[in-house]
Amino acid sequence: MDLKEAKEIIKAGLTWANWTEEQKEAMKIAYKSMVVVEDIKGLCIDCEGDRRAIQPYEILDLLED
Structure with missing residues (x-):
């Protein structure tokens, strides 16, 4: 089953x-x-093109209400 x-x-x-x-x-x-x-997952696709890592604050921003 997918998301x-x-x-x-x-x-x-x-x-x-x-x-x-x-x-x-x-x-x-x-x-x-x-x-x-x-x-x-969307950020990871973008990161590969930019050759940069996802920063912890980017994930925290996604988790905020």
């Missing part, structure tokens, strides 16, 4: 699944983590 499919399942589950509030919060965190992973 796009996993995100779609989480979004659907948040709409109709009978999850507890704690489970819903966990799924929101998981969804956000998947978005950040996609963003980091």
Whole structure:
């Protein structure tokens, strides 16, 4: 399963699944983590062309709410 499919399942589950509030919060965190992973992958592609490393602050910026 790829990230796009996993995100779609989480979004659907948040709409109709009978999850507890704690489970819903966990799924929101998981969804956000998947978005950040996609963003980091995008940075890595850019980094190869620029021959520079991803800086820690760039990852932290992606993780902020």
